Structures are given as C-alpha cells and as structure tokens.
Amino acid sequence: MKECIRIGTRDSSLALWQANLVKSKLENLGYKTELKPVKSTGDLNLDQPLYEMGITGVFTKTLDIAMIKDEIDIAVHSMKDVPTALPQSIIQTAVLPRANAQDILVHKGLDFDSKKGVIATGSLRRKAQWLHQYPYHQIVNLRGNVNTRLEKLANNDWHGAIFAAAGLERIDLKPDEFVNLDWMIPAPAQGAMLVVAREDKDFAIEATQQLNDKKTATCVHIERDFLRTLEGGCTAPIGAYAKFKNEHEIEFVGALFSLDGKKKLEERAIIKSHEVSFAGKYLATEILKKGGEKLMRKIKQELNK
Numbered sequence: 001m002k003e004c005i006r007i008g009t010r011d012s013s014l015a016l017w018q019a020n021l022v023k024s025k026l027e028n029l030g031y032k033t034e035l036k037p038v039k040s041t042g043d044l045n046l047d048q049p050l051y052e053m054g055i056t057g058v059f060t061k062t063l064d065i066a067m068i069k070d071e072i073d074i075a076v077h078s079m080k081d082v083p084t085a086l087p088q089s090i091i092q093t094a095v096l097p098r099a100n101a102q103d104i105l106v107h108k109g110l111d112f113d114s115k116k117g118v119i120a121t122g123s124l125r126r127k128a129q130w131l132h133q134y135p136y137h138q139i140v141n142l143r144g145n146v147n148t149r150l151e152k153l154a155n156n157d158w159h160g161a162i163f164a165a166a167g168l169e170r171i172d173l174k175p176d177e178f179v180n181l182d183w184m185i186p187a188p189a190q191g192a193m194l195v196v197a198r199e200d201k202d203f204a205i206e207a208t209q210q211l212n213d214k215k216t217a218t219c220v221h222i223e224r225d226f227l228r229t230l231e232g233g234c235t236a237p238i239g240a241y242a243k244f245k246n247e248h249e250i251e252f253v254g255a256l257f258s259l260d261g262k263k264k265l266e267e268r269a270i271i272k273s274h275e276v277s278f279a280g281k282y283l284a285t286e287i288l289k290k291g292g293e294k295l296m297r298k299i300k301q302e303l304n305k
C-alpha cells in the first residue's frame, strides 16, 4: 500500500487554498494525501497587534507542534509568516513558484494628498513605509485573516487597508478599488509558499522536493538571510525583495525603517550567482554598520514598552 502524506495547514481560506494547491500537485505526481486543518494561535487572538504576541511564529507554531507530535508529515505555510530559524527536526523541502510579491492598498476613494488619510494595517513594515511616504496620515491597527480584514475595512470609516496582492488574488477577493504599492518593499518571502517536513519522513521529503522552484528559492533565501541578520529574532519594520534580472543576476532591495517611518536605511544591489550564499547577510551587515544597529536597539526598546 502507498503511504499517505498528511498535509498540515491553518484553516483560513487562504491557507486552505495554498494547502490544496500542494495537495493537488502531489496527487498529480501520484502521491496519496490527506489535509489536516489546524487552528493557530495567531488566528485565535485577533485584537492584539502581532508584535505584542511574542516574537515571531504565531502562525506557524501550532503546525510545528502538530508535526513534532507526528500528527502531520508536512506543512504548507505562507513563507513570510515563517520565522527564519525553523524548529529542530523540521526542514524546508520546497518553495513554490512565487506569485505577485507586492502590497496593494484596497481603498474606498482615498485622496492621497489629503492630510486626513486613515489607513489600516497591523504590520510594522507597512505602517513604517506608509508613514515614510505620507507622514501626515494616521495608521490604525488591523488584524485578522484577509477575509476578516476586508470585512472590517468595509465596516469602518478608514480610507483604506494594505494587503499582500498574492493573498487576495489566490482566493479571488481582490476588489476593483485598489492601488499597486510598487514603492513599498514587500516582506521577505512575500508571495511565496513554503513546504516543510519532519526530517525523518523520507517519503514526504522526497515527494515534496519535486515541487521546489529553484529561482524562487534562491530569491527568498537572500531575502531571509537579510532579515535574519538584521532582526536577530525580534520583529521590526524590514522589507526585502530579490528578483532575477536575467539568468545570472538578481536585483535586490532591502530596508530597515524606524517604527514612525521617519528613518529609512536602504541597500540596493545586483547579486551574481556565486554571491547568493552570502549576499543577504552582507547587505544586512552594511545596514547595521550605517546606523542599523542603533536603530534596531531603539526599535526593541520601543516595542518592549
């Protein structure tokens, strides 16, 4: 009898869509699979801003535990929600081809130059970048899965809310009224899906490795090295985006912002194939040297207040 691969996922509609994609890809390869939806602590507590709920990994922890308890063989995550250090005994087996990595503003008729813009987001990175661009606007906290966030936007008098384009596109919820925020640097690995597996499940590892998209894996590897080096385990307003320019060169932009958006420390680079393994760390170190270290210390202090 063929082994069945148990796929762990959160139970939001976006997470289920993503897990179902992996399920159907595995089934097309001839594998037997079963979906195991799990509620995550990140979804249960909707009122607290994420950065107040501890460090990182609120969305992935529940699935990590299910995997360690051997209730699932693999898990499918939005890669930007996955902490840069994976738990012991859990390994990355595939990064799926990246979708739209950008952020978009879903709005209800915003005059951008008006001094009275009220924009909703629960993300430090989006808040800082919005205030950097529009210092006279106000940011209100907004949490929840994309469905809840769209609903809250509809029921409030905010002018708009910021979303990852990929999330709304996947579950077909992208409204007509939106603006591409092409100036906003996405979260490291935004728009990419990650498959992880228990390190002792050779069968599941071998199956899921076939889904890996090398180019996406290379880009998110650089972005996450950059993030890991800058943040040191603490959340902060950090964006990073890498994209193949041609077969041998990758275009990179990454930045660290102050929480109020006033300060921006940015690095841009063209990364060659042989530089991929150290570029993210190198570029983050440049930012740390140019005032990033001091800024990170200040951010940690302000978040711990």
Ligand SMILES: NCc1[nH]cc(CCC(=O)O)c1CC(=O)O
Pocket: 078, 079, 080, 081, 146, 162, 163, 164, 166, 167, 168, 189, 190, 191, 192, 193
């Ligand atoms: N933090 C929630 C989250 N995690 C991944 C996505 C969207 C899909 C993606 O970026 O891969 C979203 C929603 C959003 O940020 O609007």
